[in-house]
Amino acid sequence: MDNAAELRQLILETEEPLIATAPTPEGETIRELGPDLTNQLQRKVDLMAEHWLDYNRLFTRPNQ
Numbered sequence: 001m002d003n004a005a006e007l008r009q010l011i012l013e014t015e016e017p018l019i020a021t022a023p024t025p026e027g028e029t030i031r032e033l034g035p036d037l038t039n040q041l042q043r044k045v046d047l048m049a050e051h052w053l054d055y056n057r058l059f060t061r062p063n064q
Contacts, residue, residue: 021037
């Protein structure tokens with residue numbers, strides 16, 4: 001989560017392209033990310049934060 005947030009911030013703060021992306025969303029592939037990469041990274045961070053405590057619900061510790 002921290003890496004996604006930091007990468008998004010780096011991309012937003014620089015004028016130079018750090019990661020080559022497809023020119024259109026339709027051009028996105030498994031090898032080339034879409035032009036809305038910063039939005040995708042923000043969504044990833046939001047989803048991870050939303051489900052942060054799910055681990056505790058799904059996995060229990062033995063003897064506790």
